[in-house]
Amino acid sequence: MQRDTIVFDLIRKELDRQRHGIELIASENFTSLQVMEAMGTVATNKYAEGYPGKRYYGGCEVVDEIETLAIERLKSIFKANWANVQPHAGAQANTAVFIACLKPGDKILGLDLSMGGHLTHGSPANFSGKNYQAHFYGVKKDTGLVDYEQLEQVARAEKPRIIICGASAYSRDWDYQRIRAVADEVGAIVLADIAHPAGLIAAGLLNDPFEYCHIVTSTTHKTLRGPRGGVIMIRHDFDNPMGVKDPKGNIRPMSAALDLAVFPGMQGGPLEHVIAAKAIAFGEILDPSFKVYQEQVRKNAQAMAKAFVDRGYNLISNGTDNHLMLIDLRNKNITGKKAQETLDRAHITLNKNSVPNDDKSPFVTSGIRVGVPAVTTRGLLEADMETTVALIDRVLMNADDESLIKSTSTEVREFMGRFPLYPELG
Secondary structure, X not given: OOOOHHHHHHHHHHHHHHHHXXXXXXXXXXXXXXXXXXXXXXXXXXXXXXXXXXXXXXXXHHHHHHHHHHHHHHHHHHOOXXXXXXXXXXXXXXXXXXXXXXXXXXXXXXXXXXXXXXXXXXXXXXHHHHHOEEEEEOEOOOOOOEOHHHHHHHHHHHOOOEEEEOOOOOXXXXXXXXXXXXXXXXXXXXXXEOOOOHHHHHOOOOOOOOOOOOEEEEEOOHHHOOOOOEEEEEOOOOEOOOOOEOOOOOEOEHHHHHHHHHOOOOOOOOOHHHHHXXXXXXXXXXXXXXXXXXXXXXXXXXXXXXXXXXXXXXXXXXXXXXXXXXEEOHHHOOOHHHHXXXXXHOOEEXXXXXXXXXXXXOOOOOEEEEEOHHHHHHOOOHHHHHHHHHHHHXXXXXXXXXXXXXXXXXXXXXXXXXXOOOHHHO
């Protein structure tokens, strides 16, 4: 069989794109070489439906060891008592929680997508909004902070079975204890989706959701800097609310119900090559250097936020506690869509994003979302955030000047040349 040079040439182009641009998409990062190496190994050949020691196929003794190692390392990171590392993505992790805890038509309560929430937290375009009766809370107009009073009011009025805390575009920490208090009052389960801040939580730099939230889900990329995938975790197990029983008639614990929800409830064979890469990434997180990295992520985010504010940009909540910021561009007279597309031409990558009380469609938006995990992995420090924001501001304030955008793209390429990416790949 001939080598597929077409695909490999495209992959090389993608490597060049990543090397030469400023990557500011909050949900992206650069894995280590060994994480990528694991995903390209013979583990991809193994079918392994089921769980370690309880597979539906033979020949799983080695992948059992790999998956068990991933589970134990993940539990160590977050001091969890149970974990499932099989979900293919964060969306699948959330799906499994809903399968285990809800009947179709049950009520859920999450942060509104237009206020920084996530599709899987009840959006009508998503399974979570189609299969369940979704209710929402938002952020306060004057501060951009989660409106906990509204959350409590809606929870008491609607009595949802699940209250979801977590977001895709929210730059502040969460009051998990307050959410748990109202959940206990109305008889709800608290699901914390920590896909974005997981790395900062793992490093002890943000509030710990595990003490107050019944179930925690996350992706394994973003701030965890692993392969693309999802996980589910529990620190304090409890009886599943659906009354799912084992063969002896005993109520299964929530952990067992979640295992069944992932397989066979939602997925077939796990991606053991990705689970191997997860195991490697979790090992990297357990190294003391990871906390140093996360401390730099937060320093960079705060330095970038200050640089934007100093230039008159309107940051939702006026700053950040984590790795990202949401910026309302309406006072700069440019849409999120145009900002994203213009910056792309300068090799600065971020994404358009709706802002609270947006007057534009989700396809246009009034804002952008900016994150620093990837550039921090490249080695950029606080002073480099000032340089980066200056480049962004120059492009956005001259969005129709193609010669300036072109010259800026050259400057970006030279700037990022100081921070080599995967030099081992040639």
